[in-house]
Amino acid sequence: MARLRIENVRKSFGATQVLHGIDLSVEDGEMIVIVGASGCGKSTLLRxxxxxEAPTSGAVLIDGRDVTALEPPDRDVAMVFQNYALYPHMSVFENMAYGLRIRRLPKEEIRRRVGETAELLGISSLLDRRPRQLSGGQRQRVAMGRAIVREPKLFLFDEPLSNLDAKLRVQMRAEIRRLQKRLGVTSLFVTHDQTEAMTLGDRLVVMHQGHAAQVATPMEVWSRPADTYVGGFIGSPAMNLLEARLAEGGAAAALKAGPVLRFADGPRPGPAGRPILIGIRPEHVRRDGMAGLELALDLAEPLGSETVLHGRLPGGEALTAKLAGFPQGTSGSIRIALPPEEWHVFDAETGRRLDPL
Amino acid sequence: MATALAASRRRRRATAITHAILILGVILFALPLWIVLMGSTHDAATIGRGEVPLLPGAHAVENYAAAWTEGAARTTGVPVALMMWNSFVMAVLIAVGKIAISLLSAYAVVFFRFPFRMAAFWAIFITLMLPVEVRIFPTFKVVSDLGMVDTYAGLIVPLVASATATLLFRQFFLTIPDEFVEAAKIDGAGPLRFFWDVVLPLSRTNMAALFVILFVYGWNQYLWPLLVTTSTEVETVVIGIVKMIGSESNTDWNIVMATAVLALLPPVAVVLLMQRWFVKGLTDTEK
Structure with a gap:
């Protein structure tokens, strides 16, 4: 149990810089999920x-102690790997006990700790087996057990669920969250899966091209994305981004698709005609019988309880809408409304969120 | 009905031909061994008359006892027991030494980043192209200057470094996932600990297979031992057999054949013993 601080960490591999100054402060017992597309630097940060890996510059502090120059065993962290990295020639017991044996704990103590951890994870009956005799979910538990038994200050998870099938992944996700809360160990969890990120994290770090695009609670990331990347990355299907210009002294947006609509929450700064992007999530697009914009449909994907519609607005821009049920008359075109109270307004040049004055 | 019969007859004929060919092959390979085995059970006079006995004679025990304790009295007079011991020591030390050295050098090349790592790798690789025969004179010079002629060290040391085994272990080590290395690092295992606890156990089957190959390689060495041994004290059995064959009239052929049979036994024993080991390892794959 510990607090973690990451201060302005940069990392370059040769000429390519993969981390451009990451700052992060993790409270005791907090679960932070680092999420991003592949190649965004999330795994590098965890490592x-x-x-x-050693950072090119910057510092890592655990409980206020600068550990940047320390070797992994001296940092008192435990890591769960994507492919579990269980030693194939050792039994489950030996795998879990290995770190403790190296630390020269007394035999009795090792047996007690491994026993308790196995009990906690429900793998007591598997202790004599070899990893290859286990199913994917059981291996996952053993990998967790190996981390838990060490009683480290910090848990590090490197995409631990991505090798499991979909059903097991949902189950293990909940289990990891429950365990982490119960043990209260400060944790970093790396994933590319936004559902994992949303459900597991106390807070998310959304990484994009070596920057932390946003650090916030899952709901805040969803309801107030800091830039167009975060808006597009979190949420499925992805947020629509529509071109527009500032109008009426900043109080409204003139959409490329035609209509001029007033912001629901107040005017934005900037001269008239400033290029902006209006973000609206597909599930917030509404059907509008008469007055709305015309959406020329080219694909309908029925999901059962809802239907995802892909089409084009009059200006030629693509738009995705998610409507309840399977609406009749979804061929040709439909009329839709883009309610301004659900808008996210971004600067078209920087991609940053524009909040009302 | 008739076609079925014809088909079965054709099949039977094909089977017969296949078997005939196989049996011929077995005879071709086995006959020389059989002749040696039978020859070792007759007395010197029978073979001296130029007969090639195909049935066992009555002198098996005395021939083998004579070979084991005295050797071929008329030519070298070195007991086969001593030569076998020399061969065994040489083969085992070469096999163990080669495995130990190549394990460590492959471990260094694969798991460590050090200056000139690739240069080191290529240096090892290039020695593959220099067989013992090519460098035999400089090697002999070095060994004789070091005073290692007629010693076990002289027999073994020049043969003990192996590029082939190093390359094999390198290829195997490259298949060990990086996560094992990292997991061990986080568990607090140092490089030697990781080598001992993870790399060695995972290499067991490779080591067993290599041991068989290298033991037979060491046992069958001819040219190098011929050069570096002059004393009978460190003579190996392969050299011994050649030396026993003096002139045509002056050779105890029955003893030579008994010695040949004895010389065959250790490699066969090692193959059989280790085969059980590495077949078990292969079916028991833990990756």
Whole structure:
């Protein structure tokens, strides 16, 4: 149990810079999920915290102690790997006990701790087996057990669920969250899966091209994305981004598709004609019988309880809408409304969120 | 009905031909061994008359006892027991030494980043192209200057470094996932600990297979031992057999054949013993 601070961490591999100054402060017992597309630097950040990579500059502090120069075992962290990295020639017991044996704990103590952890994870009956005799979910538990038994200050998870099938993944996700809360161990969890990120994290770090695009609670990331990347990354299907210009002294947006609509929450700064992007999530697009914009449909994807419609607005821009049920008359075109109270307004040049004055 | 019969007859004929060919092959390979085995059970006079006995004679025990304790009295007079011991020591130490050295050098090349790592790798690789025969004179010079002629060290040391085994272990180590290395690092295992606790156990089957190959390689060495041994004290059995064959009239052929049979046994034993080991390892794959 510990607090973690990451201060202005940068990392370059040769000429390519993969981390451009990451700052993060993690409270005791908090679960932080680092999420981003592949190549965004999320795994590198985790490995720097683990001590498997050295940052080019910046510092990592655990409980106020600068551990940047320390080797992994001296940092008192435990890591769960994507492919579990269980030693194939050791039994489950030996796998879990290995770290403790190296730390020269007395035999009795090791047996007690492994026993308790196995009990906690429901793998007591598997202790004599070899990893290859286990199912994917059981291996996952053993990998967790190996981390838990060490009683580390910090848990590091490197995409631990991505090798499981979909059903097991949902189950293990809930289990990891429950365990982490119960043990209260400060944790970093890396994933590319936005559902995992939303459900697991106390807070999310959304990474994009080596920057932390946003650090906030899952609901805040969803309801107030800091830029167009975060808006598009979190949420499925992805948020629509429509071109527009500032109008009426900043109080309204003139959409490329035609209509001029007033902001629901107040005017935005900037001269008239400033290029902006209006973000609206597909589930917030509404059907509008008469008055709305015409959406020329080219694909309907029925999901059962809802239907995802892909089409084009009069200006030629693509728009995705998610409507309840399977609406009749979804061929040709339909009329839709873009309610301004659900808008996210972004600067078209920087992509940053524009809040009302 | 008739076609079915014809088909079955044709099949039977094909089977017969296949078997005939196989049996011929077995005879071709086995006959020399059989002749040696039978020859070792007759007395010197029978073979001296130029007969090639195909049935066992009555002198098996005395021939083998004579070979084991005295050797071929008329030519070298070195007991086969001593030569076998020399061969065994040489083969085992070469096999163990080669495995130990190549394990460590492959471990260094694969798991460590050090200056000139690739240069080191290529240096090892290039020695593959220099067989013992090519460098035999400089090697002999070095060994004799070091005073290692007629010693076990002289027999073994020049043969003990192996590029082939290093390359094999390198290829195997490259298949060990990086996550094992990282998991061990986080568990607090140092490089030697990781080598001992993870790399060695995972290499067991490779080691067993290599041991068989290298033991037979060491046992069958001819040219190098011929050069570096002059004393009978460190003579190996392969050299011994050649030396026993003096002139045509002056050779105890029955003893030579008994010695040949004895010389066959250790490699066969090692193959059989280790085969059980590495077949078990292969079916028991833990990756």
């Amino acid at each position: 720097i915290v683990a001590g498997l």
